[in-house]
Amino acid sequence: MLTRRRALDTRRPTGELSLMEFARPRLTRINRFFEILDPRMEGQYSKKTAALVAHLACQCVDQNPKARPTVSEVVYQFLSITVGLAFGFWSTHRQAKCATSAAVFLEY
Secondary structure (H helix, E strand, C coil), X not given: CCCCCCCECCCCCCCCCEHHHHHHHHHCCCCCHHHHCCHHHCCXXXXXXXXXXXXXXXXXXXXXXXXXXXXXXXXXXXXXXXXXXXXXXXXXCCCCCCCCCHHHHCCC
């Protein structure tokens, strides 16, 4: 959703064939997560929303499959982000072992 890339794209250069290979290093560094956003969005998004969704994506690409959220947890997070932003707050149901946290992302 953030990148508009396919999970596996054989037309991409080595190191970017897999969406996880491409996204993981960018999601775990606070100064790089905006690099993965689809450029066609042309900045027409809230930085806060992008940061929260990027944090969720970071959890989803954790190297340890058991640490990744379940589908129901992902749905819960999306609902938390959507509802939370509508009311001026957000919550994190599950913390990931990402190098950054949503709170750090929100400094942007």
